[in-house]
Amino acid sequence: MKEKISCIYLIPVTLGDCEPGKVLPAYNLEVIRSLGYFVVENLRSARRFLKKCDRSIVIDDLHFEELNEHTPPERVAQLLHPAEEGHDIGVISEAGCPAVADPGADLVAVAQRKGYRVVPLVGPSSILMSLMGSGFNGQNFAFNGYLPVDKEARMAKFHEMERRIRHENQTQIFIETPYRNNRLIAEIAKSVNHSMMLCVASDITGEKESIMTRPVSWWAKAQYDYDKIPAIFLLYK
């Protein structure tokens, strides 16, 4: 008899307060309902998400383990213990898609080493959606995560991004701590050639969603206030 290979489902959540039906396929709920074991970035918000997806889910019947920046690396493998006993596991992160910009990637790497089946589900990604909406090159792009905080390293990063835009036609995507969004735009207006294009995508899937692509010269003079609003930034020529 062939043994069943355990599945690790990567379950995206809504970005912010959005209704699940706006951004998650019905199939995700089917998968969620079939699972008894979860590894989650934050216990409280994962429970709230599950309840929002389906009020009839009995949270107390489910097993949760937390995986976040406080989890010691040697503990990560242990979190997959239920999979060794043949149980499927759902992975849920704080916002968006697990393992793309959060600790879930370490867990997936262990799951791959152990030979489990890893199954990503569809959900909202501000990286992908902002790229779609930017009008920039989607055949060649890089997501750089957070820019360096150190001023010199940050300038060097701007210049390297500009170089890759010009010479490789590569769209450059990056993020900033929300309370520094305005400052970042001002820095770009100062450091990046004014003929470049900057796209600022904010509150993706939210009620105030806005995706605006304009020349850097436009942003240098524009009135805006993106502070404390989740935003993602894209540069291209």
Added chain:
Amino acid sequence: MKEKISCIYLIPVTLGDCEPGKVLPAYNLEVIRSLGYFVVENLRSARRFLKKCDRSIVIDDLHFEELNEHTPPERVAQLLHPAEEGHDIGVISEAGCPAVADPGADLVAVAQRKGYRVVPLVGPSSILMSLMGSGFNGQNFAFNGYLPVDKEARMAKFHEMERRIRHENQTQIFIETPYRNNRLIAEIAKSVNHSMMLCVASDITGEKESIMTRPVSWWAKAQYDYDKIPAIFLLYK
């Protein structure tokens, strides 16, 4: 009276023969039902997709324009004509997410210049889903599109990707024409350091979906057949 700003909706489709409910949120259907104007990569498959989403949609009542590799650049702006008259437009590509690896990006760039609202909807992306499932770094990654065909340029690309993996911790993602998938894996086994990790993700969201991350040394000896199966490749350390 404030004029209504026209919306350009970017509407993802299924990858292959998958059921819409498995990979598309219910909200997408609401948007589709509200639209009378579409710009599509391929007329026949767009119609088939709309019928599959909702059999009650009367295709003959809808207006379609085609946008693909044969569309002259000067024609792209004209495709947005209905938006000038206040109509919202839906953009549908051949597979996956519009404007990420197809001609839709040019249309979106024009829509941005004209100041329309651009609204991407959620759907399946083999780039994002393979990254989630790979266990590789999701904080820093690049999608390179198709690798160069020319042998020397291809080798140079492998080495540059290896360099960015080692020195920038940047996951490298790329694709190949499906009938050359096996050859590409063999080339990687020959050209890339055997301690690197290669993830091959095939038939994403399909019945035979498989996402496998193994050392390049493993792939060098493995039995596989990915020819003619849509696949995407990721390299990391």
